[in-house]
Amino acid sequence: MKTALRPSVALLLIAGILGLVALAFAWAGGWLSPRRIGGAAIADALQDNLGKPEPGWRRAHAKGLCVSGYFDANGTGTALSRAALFPAGRIPVTGRFSLGGGDPLAGDGRNVFHSMALLFRLPDGEQWRMAMDHTPIFPVATPADFVSLQIAGIPDPATHKPDPAKLQAYLAGHPETKAFMDYMKSAPLPSSFANGTYYSINAFRFVDAGGASRAVRWQFEPEAPFAALDKKTLDAQPRDFLFVDALKRLSAGPMRWHMIVVLANPGDRTDNATIPWGAGHRRVDVGTLTLDRAATEAAGDCRDYNFDPLVLPRGVTASDDPLLPARSAAYSASFRRRAIEGPRPDALTQAGEGGAK
Incomplete structure (x- = not known):
């Protein structure tokens, strides 16, 4: 025979559960530890550096285009993870192309993340x-360094450029960021969203059906042949040329990428996204991503999604990379802010390129 809880005991249990939930939210937001960088602090740093956007824009990667299609898994990924993406078959996909930066009306001719x-x-x-960039590494290793970099790069009101002394002082203590900036200067820039490789940047862990766990990164490698932009002529490009190119390509036919899972070797760092894993790794092609439709954000449905990299299925877990919980918290903070701001404008519609394709 079951014994009913006394009202006072039941209330205490409910209060305890609510307290634990509140503690979880406080921990995720960074309120319980001065060392933990919360999502609001990261969003504030972005706004201080990039300028507070007009209501409704994302705090970073503000300029975007909605895309959709499907993923055809070939079945080989089931040996690595029990995630439901990997058994042979087709899975629907919603996505978004974007450029780095907080100004949705900025020109596409910039040497920034695709x-x-x-x-x-x-x-x-x-x-x-997933939220991926065309670079295999990231400029910082920790959330605190990310915030410090944004502060060091705040534009001077008189010159509209970062204070060279502040930026050099930061770089002097962060050779990994200097290495990333040198990489961006020298590495070729894809001429289209269609011919770039997109990297997970952070490491994750795959868990197979037997419970075995392995560290991985992944990348989406295009079927379209790579072509590089001439960086000397970036300023001369039409303002929205990358997005117009994507719309035209998808009106003519689909874009395709192969999802390549890269398995970590012993000694590979999983907690530092500034360090590339290099060559000599086992690579597994687990399927093909096909994007066959595009629409501006006013006509599509990607604008109201938060592409949080910690929204993961069974069979995939986060690694020990401290950027992952920080990215998740920052994306949530940005989403909350723009969700209550409204209206939600569309950069390409304002540029006169709008309309679904």
Whole structure:
């Protein structure tokens, strides 16, 4: 025979559960530890550096284009992870192309991140969300360094450029950021969203059906042949040329990438996104991503998604990279802010390029 809880005991249990939930939110937001950088602090740093956007814009990667399509898994990924993306079959995908920066009306002729975000709609209501850049490394290793870099790069009101002394002082203590900036100066820039490789940047862990766990990174490698932009002529390009190119390409036919899973070797760092893993790794092609439709954010449905990299299915978990919880918290903070701001404008519609394709 079951014994009913006394009202006072039941209330105490409910209060305890609510308290634990509140503590979890406080921990995620960074309120319990002065060392932990919360999502609001990261969003504030971005706004201080890039300028507070007009209501409704994302705090970073503000200029974007909605895309959609599907992922055809070839079945080989099931040996690595029990995630529902990997059994042979087709999974619908919603995504977004974007450029780095907080100004949605900035020109595309900039030497910045080209990004692809994806949301896979898996069986049983699961989702897997990814936010990837065309660079295999990131400029900072920790959330605190990210905030410090944004502060060091705040433009001077008189020159509209960062104070060279402040930026050099930061770089002197952060050779990994200097290495990234040198990489961006020298590395070729894809001429299209269609011919760039997009990297997970952070490490994750795959868990197979037997419970074995392995560290991985992944990348989406294009079927379109790579072509580089002439960086000397970036300023002369039409303002929205990358997005117009994507719309034209998708009106003519689909874009395709192969999802390549890269397995860590012994000694590879999983907690530092500034360090590339290099060559000599086992690579597994687990399937093909096909994007066959595009629309501006006013006409599409990607604008209201938060492409949080910690929205993961069973069979995939976060690594020990401290940037992952920080990215998740920052994306949530940005989403909350723009969700209550409204209206939600569209950069390409304002540029006169709008309309679904």
